[in-house]
Amino acid sequence: MNRRDFLKSSALGASIAASGIVTMPGADAMPRLSPLPGNALNGHARVAGFSAHGRNWTVWDDLRSGDGMMTLVADGKALSLSKRTEPTYATAKPPYLGLKLRDIAQAGADLLAEKLLAHGDDPDEEEVRLAAPPCASDFDPREIGSRLPWTTLIGTVQAGDTMPIFPNGRDRCFRPAHVFPELRGDEIAKKRNEGLLGGWLPAIHKVIPMEDGRWYDLLVFADVEATDPLIVQTWHRTIEVKDGKPLKTSYGHSYSPYPPRRTLPDAQQFYTALLAFVSAWQTALGDMAPVTLPGQDWADMARHAFAKELIVRPGGTYPKYGAVDRDYFGPEYDGFQDIFTSSLYANLEWGRFAQARAVLDNYFSEFVFDNGMVNMRGPETGQYGLTLSLLARYLRYTGDAAILRKYRDRIAATVAVLTDLHDESLNLPKSDRGYGLIHGWSESDACLHPDPTMWWKPYYGNSAFAVRGWRDIAAVWTQIDPMGASAAKDWQARAIRLQARLIESMNANIRRDLTPPYIGPLPGTSDTFREALAGHRETEQGWAHRVYCELLQADVLPDDLANLTVDCLRQHGGTVLGVVANFSPANDTHRDLLGFITYGYAQQLLRLDRIEEYLLFLYAHRHHAHNPGSWVAAEVAGIGGDLPLFCIPAQLTIPLLVRWMLVFEDSDADRLHLGRAIPRDWLGSGKPIAIEGAPTRWGRVDFTLQANPARKSVHAEVHLSKGNVPAETHVRLRLPKEHRLRSATVNGDKARLTGKDRDTVLLRGADGPVFRIAATYT
Template sequence: MVISHPPATPATKFADIYGDNDIAITSFEARCSRLKAAYVWVHEESSGLIAAQISSESPYGTVVATGSLGGKSPGKHQIEFATDVYLEKGQVYYLKLFKGEPATVAGSLAKAAENLDQIEGYNTYGPLAYDLAHELVFDRWEGDPPANEMLDERKKTPKAYENSVNDALNSRTDLLGEEVLRLPEGPTYENIAGYLTPLKLIGTAVTESGVYYLPFGRPLNNAGFGPVALHVGDGSQVISQVATGSKVTFFVGTEGRERFGFAEARLAQESLEDGYQPILVNNYTDYSGVTYVQESFSDYTFATTELVSFVKLTIQKRNAEVNAVKVRLHFSDRDLTLNGNVLKVGNEVRAMLTEGGKLTGGNTVVYDVDLRHGDQEIYLARLLNPAQCVPFDPTASYYNVEKAELKGFWDGELAKGAVFEVPEERVNNAQKGLLIQNLFMGYLYSIGNSYQTWYQPEGNDAARILGEYGFLERQKAMHEVLLSVPFRRYRTWEMGELLSHSAQYYHLSKDTAFIRRHEQKFIGFMEDFQAQMEASANGVLSAEAFSGDIPEKLVYLHHQAVAWRGMRDMAAILLSLSQSAVGSRFVTLADSLRNRLLRAVNESKTLLSDGSIFLPTELFTKAKPAPYAMITASKYGSYWNLCFPYVAASGFLDRELVSGYYQYLKNCGAFFLGMVRFNYYPVAIGDYRKDGLPGYKTTGVDNVYGLNISRVIAMMDDPDRLVLSLYAKLAHGMTRNTFISGEGDTVGPYPGEYYRTSYLSPSSFNNSWFLLMLRLMLVYETEGEMGAPVELHLAHSTPRGWLAQGKHIKVEKAPTLFGELDYLITSDIDNGKINVAVTMPSQVDVAERVFIRLRTPGKRRIEKVELNGKVHRAFDADQETIDLTGKRGTLQLTAFYK
């Protein structure tokens, strides 16, 4: 049976397919149980691969088949699918076509000659009034289908889960967070982890299974990024460079038709080897009960210049009743040849494999695995791109050598930074795993998707966090890149970010050469500010778009405050480096800008009956902006929640205003378990948007913008809330055990999905939030009027459990605004004491105050302190702090408790 829906003559264009977001979709009804062949008409020849998917339920529903076509010439082309396509007769499906590889920079598909009522055409933005030209050939399926409801075992949310989550989302206060804060032990990972189901999905528009991927590779230089292999978290695929790139897909089972990881309930929680190394470990049991343990990683080897992905698959019979299974490795390449263990595309090597596989269909290697004599292993070494390669046999010994070399490389890279070691393995593992990700991604916002680009506010903060973890050369290299790229639609904000982060880098590194090298650019930014102020009726900086998603141009306080901070700090640095005339001019200008903005802030603020203060981000409006009763009930309120923290953390506001703002956040729905609430569309609580983006199709969180809120929490000295945020981020703001996070995450339940979704992971900036919180707990500095350091706080906000008996906290080689810091805290609390060894930073003399805080289980009260063997009376038992102001060198400290 054939559905023929050809184009008109001459053909007209339906949609381009080469943009990152350009997608052509058509609906169709299955006329029989198998799709035997599918064709589309290429209107403009494609310069690269076009990817194809068939999904059920909706254009972005469950993917039931994947394929591709070349489209090298206009006209009719057949789509080649990875496996036979089984369909339910009479059911509506969706054929989706989109950019298939990075080289696709041109190409379009043809419009149908006739628009039929039973067929619906779509592009990225929704339904269209016209259809995609296509032809589909159906016949009856012979034999058992490759996948059906019996194989697709889904996890189900716990009973009453939806009501519990929606009740929490409906609360103006952080209902669950406050519940945890009231517990005697305070926030812990264990008492937070059960509130939400885990993050796992990124959507079938990104990966075929809808599961997130991990980016594996090595950075090309200190600024980060390089060739990357994307390992899908459920073990189903390894993909080259971008999510739509060439790939290998793994199938298992008695017939080799069950995609690895297909049944959620039979796939164990994925993890990283040693807890943090970029080596993915998966454990999957097929429908017959056979278990497959898969390890995978990517690295370079002597045989080729291409990045190579290594996969080890161990097949275990265990208690299964079958004695044989098939393992299929399906490659998206065409016309492969297999000679021994070498798989080639033409004259170039695609992969090396364990011998014994048979090539079928031109692109699938099939292994018949006999399990009667114990476990079996299959090894694969796949090149990122087909290339010249010295053939090798990927045996167990070869695989283990390559894996050990990779682990040695990353341990060596981590050793170049500071040591922040806490007595909780999952926190240490997350720290290392996130540092590895960010050292690789560098200045990029994400990798492998359309966010593989730079953004100034986010990229500069990601660089700063790496510097604060001891990777100062990395920080500098990232700033160098970000100083060289063009501005987007909010140049004032971007110039402010470049100035303030360059100033912070100087204060941390004392790298005068960096300032001198970019001095004229910095002066140019400040002269731009001066010109804007002179042209403004209000004497402030120009109106700009709020953000990338809100184009309305107004005078926004988050732009202005960041620009003020950058100008003030850089002017003070130039003043200190003998640029007295220039420095003085811009110090004065910064003061003028702040005074004019503060007058506007005081005119626009609203004092609320609960003692909190609402501060709008838009200034000089005709009507005074009203407070949000529930911050994330509107899209604008949601974006205010993300962006106003830039103001609060900048030092622009006095403490009274920051305190009132912080109270407003807590009272009006800014937090969910200490995470940053967000509602993109917005979606009503308890509802969902069927065609919504992953991460945003229900109300949720956007932890990318948690950094400045955490800085505010530290300013307000609210340590338990910082601990709450850290554990919630670890449990619910990233994938468990693999530490991948995207831009936004769903919190509200979505029908039929146990796992929660995120948008375009991984995200270097979201990773930075966890890293920042951990550092704020262990090392916290404050700055004064001109950006110079003022106070140093040690162990300022640690979880109380970290000082239980026998535990220790260690910080080594940590760069601070006062110089490098080392300390070791060792708990002997059961015997009434805690010992501390501190090596003070070399410039600690400029600090106005230095404190260490010892947050013990049960908040034990300090009775006595000894410093270098002598009684030390400068401590506050109520605040659990010991004053070390004016102390230098190496200190030995003991706090005594009843």
């Protein structure tokens, strides 16, 4: 499909202009307005007036701080946009919780995680944030090679590229410093605060302070009405502020002036474009399941991740691994399986079914061949299994068998990739360490080495995901192929056989001479992954971090083996700040964490009820695998403030983790978990917690939860889909540790409590589909 045809095929409900170029949905509409409270504008400065959509508008900005609200008012109604920011520089003194970086890097144990969890309670989010300098807070642009020192980016659905934004607010075409010379160079912006307009919109807000108490307030966003197929047009606003008042304001659009033909825009043009921008993005993300959290920035972060995905994917659909830099924007990455699996998973979990379908259709049309191979240089064996599992999830969530029938033969060929490898392994001598296990690359980059057979090995993650993929696709296969019952039966049998062989091999290869016991990423290893990587020599344990993440995510291990694997990573150099590390030899200078693929590790923490560790992962990923404020996610992030490389699978991790803390289903049991990992202080705050229309294989679920600290009571409400409910629904009430549940009722009857802390209300499906829980605590 050529680029123009591809842009026309966007499945986001985008409109087609007369020129044939896609524009963003809702770009010419009005954003949602709310009534204006009587005192909402107290202390705000009037910064502009303009006319648009047949109304007269005034623009008010609370410039008393960089986090003040912007409000656009017309006819007594308002569009209120927050400007919350985060410091982009290190604020902890001393850093690393008082530990030495050398000790953190050298230790087998995750010293930072141990310190953050030492009190035996949920980790403190602020303490986690301060545990290391944030991403991109301390890097030398002269030491990043040919890369540009950009720290965030903007774009639209329709444009085939993105626009990098640099610390001082400039992009590749426009510089606010032309009007405000003080803003020349990025050094002036090292101590800035940064955020997103409206909390989640892809509009960058920067606050750059000056020594005399003045500061600069900068906004930049992409022009959603632009029709360029590649170029990203941009809007800019810069205000010089003193004592809460605007001293000087300048607007810009895309390019520097070339008078008299090209001049700077005025306020009317800028704010009219802002209305279109907000409207377009509200429409583009309108199908996401609504969520209310005590820390609303978490909901904003999840929503922004999907906005960033639409920016990064040309036309909103075509896959790209990264942005701006040749690594990772080059087409050789487009078919990378992780782009597809992370996107399909995250969009499904948040009810974005149209986007999920568009991504699925594009991938199987453009990147899967008739023989099941992918149009990418190095297929990752485990990702074939995850793909099959997610296709089954897509069908269970959406009921849309038509798109899967369209690609039935390619799906069957994907299954055959794994069954062929399984057959090969069964032809090995039973004495071979890889007998009965799936051989193949675990990591795409293996194919780039002089001898890629070094990594054609029986990695445990390959077999685990094959089991999961066969099991899940077999359960729905006759809905895709009505004549496929015998094939599904064979896949189910293979899943049982391979799972048993996997567990047998793992149990036979545990090194119990180490504390805790050590299990390698494949059978027959005599040294740990850190020892194997020492000296940077090539080793079959290269990229073992991926193997462990996929092994755990597949959820085919008994709890004892899963716990052993987690402990092995925690104590033998495999995590940092509770997040799976980018494995490396012990050294004196760095211990990097992985921003992408690690969500499988976190998911297993949740299954094993290791909730404090799950929350540590969540907090650490947010604060140390994202640039602060603008939330650009890192593929790999150091803990020294260096500038990481962005990739979109890392960006989609937080939406998955936030969804699972609220709504999470067992892989095989007829069981649903609600509120399983809600932080104790969230419930203790007394603020509402809710998600509406969360998709599950039993249908959509509404879940609300709120405590009343004054009355020592908790109320929850669960709405399941009528006629299709799980056998069990577990609703956890994670109160602060000093409290204990005293009593609980469900629909007026005494509740059944379960869980190690007796904090979980058990709902039986036959009693539903609506459940009202009332509890008291001491």
